[in-house]
Amino acid sequence: MKLSTIRKLGCALAAVGLVGSSGCKNTNFIGTKEEVRLGRDAAEEIARRHRVVTGTPEARRVAEIGARIIEHNDKRPGVPYSFKVLDLKEINAVSLPGGPVFVYRGLLDLLGRDDDALACVIGHEVGHIDARHSAKQMSQQLAANIGILVLLKGRSAQDIGSLTTSLINLSYSRSDEYEADHRGLSYAHRAGYKATGLLTFFQKLRKLEKDREQGVEILRTHPLTTARMDRARKIIEKQDYRFGR
Numbered sequence: 001m002k003l004s005t006i007r008k009l010g011c012a013l014a015a016v017g018l019v020g021s022s023g024c025k026n027t028n029f030i031g032t033k034e035e036v037r038l039g040r041d042a043a044e045e046i047a048r049r050h051r052v053v054t055g056t057p058e059a060r061r062v063a064e065i066g067a068r069i070i071e072h073n074d075k076r077p078g079v080p081y082s083f084k085v086l087d088l089k090e091i092n093a094v095s096l097p098g099g100p101v102f103v104y105r106g107l108l109d110l111l112g113r114d115d116d117a118l119a120c121v122i123g124h125e126v127g128h129i130d131a132r133h134s135a136k137q138m139s140q141q142l143a144a145n146i147g148i149l150v151l152l153k154g155r156s157a158q159d160i161g162s163l164t165t166s167l168i169n170l171s172y173s174r175s176d177e178y179e180a181d182h183r184g185l186s187y188a189h190r191a192g193y194k195a196t197g198l199l200t201f202f203q204k205l206r207k208l209e210k211d212r213e214q215g216v217e218i219l220r221t222h223p224l225t226t227a228r229m230d231r232a233r234k235i236i237e238k239q240d241y242r243f244g245r
C-alpha cells in the first residue's frame with residue numbers, strides 16, 4: 001500500500017471517529033481514547049488469566065514507585081496509568097497502551113530491595129506508553145492489514161484475547177528501546193532515584209542470560225544489545241536526562 005493511501009485511510013478513519021486525528025499527520029492512526037480502551041480491555045483480560053497481587057508490601061511498593069515516576073514523566077492528558085504486580089515467576093514487565101503497567105513477581109525477586117533499579121524499569125515501561133510505541137506498532141499493522149479494524153470496534157471476547165496475547169508478546173525495535181531507556185532514566189532521575197539502577201538491572205539480566213538455558217522473557221520483548229547498554233551508560237555519564245525538553 002502506498003504511503004499516500006495509508007495517510008488517506010488514516011484521515012478517513014479519523015473522520016468517522018474510529019481513530020484519532022493524529023493519523024492525518026503521521027502513521028499513528030490510533031488516538032489516545034482508543035489506546036486507553038484497548039489497554040483497559042487487555043488489562044482486564046490479563047487479570048482474568050493471572051493472579052494480580054493486592055494488599056502486599058510488594059504491590060504497594062510497585063504502586064508507590066509508579067506514582068512517583070508519573071509525577072515526573074512527560075504528561076499525557078487522559079492517560080490513567082496503573083502499576084500492578086502479577087503473581088508469575090517469569091522475569092518480565094509489560095506496559096499496555098493507554099496506561100497499565102504490570103511487573104511480574106519474578107522480576108521483583110531478581111531486583112530484591114533495589115528501588116533504584118525497579119524505578120528505572122518502571123520508568124522504561126512508562127516511557128513506552130508515553131512514546132506510544134505499541135499504538136505505533138498497531139497502526140503499522142492497521143496499514144498492512146485492515147482486518148485489525150475488528151480489534152478497534154465491536155470487539156468480541158476472542159478478539160480481546162488475541163489482542164492481549166499480541167500486546168504481551170509485542171517486541172520493541174532497537175530505537176523504541178533506546179527511547180524508552182532515555183525516558184525511563186529521565187523520569188527515574190527526576191523522581192529522585194539513581195539512574196544507575198538501570199545499569200544494575202542490565203548487569204543482572206546479562207548474568208542471568210549466561211547462567212540459564214531458558215530464555216529470559218523480558219529480553220525477548222525488550223532486546224538488550226551492547227549498543228543499548230552503552231547508550232544508557234553514556235546518558236548517565238553525561239547526566240543527559242533532559243529527554244524531550
Ligand SMILES: [Zn+2]
Pocket residue numbers: 124128172176177180221222
Ligand atoms: Zn522496552
